[in-house]
Amino acid sequence: MEGLLFQQIGAFALPLVTKAVEKFIEPKIKTLSEMTGEKLQIAKHVFVxxxxxTxxxxxxxxxxxxxxVFNNQQKLLKDLYIPLTIKTSSTIEETIDDRCSAYIKRVKKVLITDTAGMGKSTIMKKIFLSTVEMENGIPVMVELRRLGKDKLILDEILEQLNTVKKPTNKALVLELIEKGDFVFLLDGYDEISLRDKAIVTKNIxxxxxxxxxxxxxxxxxxxxxLASFGxxxxxxxxxxxxxxxxxxxRKYNDYGELAERLIAKIKERENDSIDEFLINPLLTSLLYNAFEHKQTIPFKKHIFYRQVFDAFFDTHDISKGDSYVRDKISEIDSDDFHKMLRYMGFYCxxxxxxxxxxxxxxxxxSEAKTFSAISHVQPNLFLKDLLISVPLFVLDGIYFKWAHRSIQEYFAAQFIYIDAKSQQKEILLxxxxxxxxxxxxxxxDLYYSIDFKSFRKIVVKxxxxxxxxxxxSQYRDNVIADELRTERIHLCFEKEFLIFVTDNAVDHTSVKSxxxxxxxxxxxxxxIRQNVLKGGGIWILYVHHYRHWLMSMLYGKGHPLVLHPYIKKSASPTENEKLMCRSRIRYDMPKDIYFPINDKKEMPFNFPDNFDDTNKLIKLAFYSNEHYRINISEAxxxxxxxxxxxxxxDKTNFLLDGL
Known part of the structure; x- marks a missing residue:
């Protein structure tokens, strides 16, 4: 970190940190010392x-x-932060500001999910700072991507506390954690490796x-x-x-003239593609970066990212005057640099x-060099460029990481488009x-922007x-009304459902497990989100099919193939309970056995008298805005x-005719 900035923060933070440790750590260690005797008393000072x-x-x-945006130069969070708001499905809203840790302390367990660049990691930083400043506990940030089968969550926490001279007392840390007052910020669940995800999830x-x-x-x-954290x-x-x-x-430009020019241009040409950038904090900041390099606004996402890359590759060193462009240590041009990054993006x-x-x-x-046939590049010099001249990577302790995952994903999409032509269809599918x-x-999403024609021909088709x-092929042998059959097909096309009927009092956890x-x-x-009868009832479980996620993406792009109907259902638990009470499913189904909801006509949930009730029970199982369906009239x-x-x-002479 830059020495002076770090020192200034430290001078401000030291009294806050000291107060937090005195309030939440020292009393616990004192209590433990009294219980365990002189040995711990001696270690108390060192441990505090x-x-x-830390x-x-x-x-x-x-x-x-x-x-x-600033070539990975460090800027104070408070100087650039715009207070973000988080919202539940039931419209509860909370602003993540200087006082946000009070809400976290009250709720205790919070899951924040959103798409790339919406500010999740920044929010975690803000909660960390607020927890210290508001004296609401001892915050511990855990980067979940660093966990795996050989490094579990407690190992990461202990690693943060270990000093060069002496490892931290594990038993004492466990005692302190058990007594409470910690706020564990678990960032990047989606970045855990797929190979280790089940192990790490169970450990968490x-x-x-x-x-x-x-x-x-x-x-x-x-x-x-994430359903594991219900x-x-x-x-x-x-x-x-x-x-x-x-x-x-304006904050990125320190309220200067460039930001005002950019805002004026945005207002001149307001349209949906620019709005897609402006709702997202990362894309808004990169828009500034791209505009600073080239005074135009890109209207397609992949052109936008290319402009960002060009801005970094051609960046001027402001400290040495506008005319000075950093030489690339690796001595390769923009196209070869882009080619190397495409392979690296796909690999990651x-x-x-x-x-x-x-x-x-x-x-x-080295693999990227071989694949790209760029023999003269030296990997160690290319790495230096990635950190200094074209700073798309950052050094975090002993780890090197992409400056943002969405940058890596842009290069991965470009690799599929440019470098994987012969296997493009197989990769996309x-x-x-x-x-x-x-x-x-x-x-x-990025590939859709780059090559809509191939995306349509392969994925949409x-x-x-x-x-x-x-x-x-589904429900052909069932004697039911077409409307009910169509509804069931739409429901089961994007989700897979299980039904479990019992007369016993059971809870969500036991039903899921x-x-x-x-x-x-x-x-x-x-x-599971199904309301059930006291003393037993009908449970509907579901998992999203991959088609659900694809349809949600297409709907977000405004594709006419996908509809997103809001499913109206009773908000009254009494009405829901009446449905389950009157339904014959409760009596017709075998008890305490899990059944997939499929088109087998011998299953009680497909009996003509039960079919409509089953559809209603299925719709009770998920949120009203969680359903997508194919637009039959457009398909x-x-x-x-x-x-x-x-x-x-496919015509033989399509490209040759007329040449």
Missing amino acids: NTFEK LLYSYKKHSVLNTI QDFISKANNNCFVIASRPEGA DFLKYTILPLRKEQSYELL MKRSRIEFNKDELLNII KLVQNPAIEKHLNVL SLIEEYLFFSS GVPSKLRGDKKEFI DKILKEIQDEISLE
Whole structure:
């Protein structure tokens, strides 16, 4: 960190940190000392000092932003931060400001999910600072991407506390955690490697269960596996309002003339593509960066990211005058640099990793060099460029990481488009049909922008064909009204449901954990939101199919194939209970067995008298805004257009005629 800035923060923070340790740590150690005797009493001073040093270091670290806009130069968070607002599905809103830790302390378990660049990690930093400043506990930030089968959550916490001279007393740390007053900020659940996700998730759940006198905040992009944390209050981040976006641009320019010119240009040409940038804090900041380099506004997302790359590659060193451009230590041009980064972006996407130690990253650079046939580049010099001349990576302790994951995803999408032509179709379908498709939604979104024609020909065509097959093959033998059959097909096309009927009093946890492994398969955690009868009842569990995530992305792009109907249902538990009481399903279904909801006509949930009630019970199981459906009137038309395009391209002389 820059020495002077770090020192200034330290001078401000030291009294706050000392007060927090005196309030939350020292009394506990004193109590433990009295219980265990003189040996711990002797270690008390050293241990308190360790906690104080660790908390002070962390406070300094989280007080600054290594923002890509300023070539990863450090800026004070308070100078650039625009208060963000988080919101539950039931419209509860909380502003993440200087006092936000009071709310976290009251709620205790908070899950913040949103898409790339919406400010999740910045919010975590703000909660950390507020917790110290408001004396609401001892905050501990855990970067979840660093956890794996060989490094669990407690190992990471102890590593933060260990000093060079002496490791921290593990038993004492566990005692302190058990007594409470910690706020554990678990950032980047979506960045845990897929290989280790099940192990790490179980470890986090066990830790939360055993350390339940503390507060926990998890931040992540949306993932089905987050259903594991069903007792957390789930929030999303509200998009920036226009005035907030403009204020952020002004802050980046220190209220200068460039920001005003950019704002004036935005107002001249208001449209949906620019609005997509302005609602997102990261994209708003990168828009400033791109405009600073080239006084134009890009209207497509991939052009926007390319302009950001060009801005970094051609950046001027302001400290040496506007005419000075940093030489690239690796001595390669912009196109070759871009080519190397495309391979690295794709490699990181496949491995679900954005952070590496030095040796790992040098090996990836060497692979990129070989694949790209750029023989003269030296990996160690290219790495220096990535940190200094074209700062798309940052050094965080002993780790090297992409400045932001969305930058890595842009290069991954470009690799699929430019470098993987022969396997483009297979790669896109593997990403789309992957059980962990949520991890790749931003790559798919960027590819949609880069190569809409191929995306339509491969991904959209596949989705329509799947729907047509599904709708023509399901519930054909059931004697039911067409309207009810169509409704069930729409519901089951994007989600997989289980039904569990019991006369026993059971809770959510036991119902979820009881799902047999043969039904769970490689699916993520099943979700339960069903109101049930006291003393037993009907439970509906569900998991999102990969088609749900794809349809949500297409809907967000305004694609006519997908509709997003709001499902109206009774908010009254009494009405819901009446439905379950009157339904014959409760009596007709075998008890205490999990059944997939499918089209087998012999199943009681498909009996003609039960079919409508089953549809209603299914709709009770998820939030009203969680459902997408295929626009039947558009599907055939879009498929024909795509088939006509393919037919034209397949003509032997399509490209040669006229040459």
